[in-house]
Amino acid sequence: MNDHVVLVNENDVEIGLMPKLEAHQKGVLHRAFSIFIFNTNGEMLLQQRAYGKYHSEGLWSNTCCSHPYPDEATSDAATRRLKEEMGIDAGLNFLYSFRYEAGLDNGLTEHELDHVFWGITDVVPVINPDEVLSYKYISEENLRADMKENPAKYTEWFKICLSEVLDRIRI
Known part of the structure; x- marks a missing residue:
């Protein structure tokens, strides 16, 4: 059942x-989470999604995002997935x-109730190459400028929630 999402x-x-794939093909509302990690310099940790992902491959996004397993608390899923994708065990705050609902490549649709978590750590990521192609730390100023100039390089959900996240968090 780990390939299922919670509607x-x-x-x-x-x-x-x-x-999971059927939910994205049909655009059905399901539970998800997004994680934003910052270092102590206030820079955000981004990941570049691996090629071979079923959507948004090669695009830059927030540190980690996924879906909880059935019968798994969303906060537990966020902690688990951050470790699986980025090799980071950080204290996360809701x-x-x-x-949101957004059209994706391959004719898929994201329709998610997304729970946003954040944390601060200077731990160096150890990426899972099946999930993550690359990572980088970036300042808010440089990120906003690049997203304005190159919006197609970023995932849809990241573009939708970034401003709200940055307005709520001050490092």
């Missing part, structure tokens, strides 16, 4: 399960949740 209503109440 939810707009109040984040679980209403069923669906295979920030807020938001719902």
